[in-house]
Amino acid sequence: AQKVTQAQTEISVVEKEDVTLDCVYETRDxxxxxxxxxxxxxxxxxxxxxxxxxDEQNEISGRYSWNFQKSxxxxxxxxxASQVVDSAxxxxxxxxxxxxxxxxxxxxxxxxx
Amino acid sequence: DAGVIQSxxxxxxxMGQEVTLRCKPISGHDYLFWYRQTxxxxxxxxxxxxNNVPIDDSGMPEDRFSAKMPNASFSTLKIxPSEPRDSAxxxxxxxxxxxYGPLSGANVLTFGAGSRLxxx
Numbered sequence: 486a487q488k489v490t491q492a493q494t495e496i497s498v499v500e501k502e503d504v505t506l507d508c509v510y511e512t513r514d515x516x517x518x519x520x521x522x523x524x525x526x527x528x529x530x531x532x533x534x535x536x537x538x539x540d541e542q543n544e545i546s547g548r549y550s551w552n553f554q555k556s557x558x559x560x561x562x563x564x565x566a567s568q569v570v571d572s573a574x575x576x577x578x579x580x581x582x583x584x585x586x587x588x589x590x591x592x593x594x595x596x597x598x
Numbered sequence: 599d600a601g602v603i604q605s606x607x608x609x610x611x612x613m614g615q616e617v618t619l620r621c622k623p624i625s626g627h628d629y630l631f632w633y634r635q636t637x638x639x640x641x642x643x644x645x646x647x648x649n650n651v652p653i654d655d656s657g658m659p660e661d662r663f664s665a666k667m668p669n670a671s672f673s674t675l676k677i678x679p680s681e682p683r684d685s686a687x688x689x690x691x692x693x694x695x696x697x698y699g700p701l702s703g704a705n706v707l708t709f710g711a712g713s714r715l716x717x718x
Contacts, residue, residue: 518705520706520707522707528687528711528712529709529711529712530689530691530707530709531709532706532707535706576641578707580705583648583653583654584629584631584648584693584695584705585643585646585654586631586643586705586707587643588640588641589640590640591640591641
């Protein structure tokens with residue numbers, strides 16, 4: 486069975502601070518996919534980033550970056566220079582080859598001006 | 599493309615009534631997923647389809663829930679009879695599979711805006 490754990494329930498930062506959201510996953514699959522989604526107060530779910538299990542290269546995309554480490558089964562997500570508009574619930578998700586996605590419980594990020 | 603379209607956006611009904619939620623996936627997407635979101639249980643996968651065929655319905659709570667996908671552009675999730683504990687936001691999502699390998703774009707879910715169901 487697949488499992489995603491987001492230990493941080495809520496995080497509060499002041500604008501322009503960097504913030505890292507933690508995600509730990511469990512799977513027996515050798516091929517899998519990891520995602521981060523954002524759910525702003527309006528309620529929709531928006532895709533942010535994706536990583537395949539066979540590619541541990543970490544990247545930066547604008548203010549977003551991620552750290553994927555298979556050895557610790559972690560897929561952490563960092564927002565640099567946070568903004569008020571980043572306030573949302575962030576979900577880490579694990580997908581198997583068939584596309585079935587398991588979501589973590591989410592981390593509520595509040596960015597204060 | 600208009601994205602994944604769900605209707606109704608809000609539904610308030612009384613216990614025992616039948617509820618039908620609808621979803622139009624993105625054209626060309628061959629996977630369709632139904633998720634339910636509640637405070638207590640988070641985001642739960644109810645069922646998903648591939649090429650209109652139900653693949654995994656192990657998340658469907660009980661026989662009161664049923665889902666169909668009669669064609670590639672339409673799916674329904676039906677609850678009959680509805681109960682107060684069914685109150686939740688129901689999301690439909692669609693995706694496509696681009697294969698394996700370093701350049702694969704695996705199963706990015708595009709979600710609809712959700713249908714907020716309240717059962718009194």
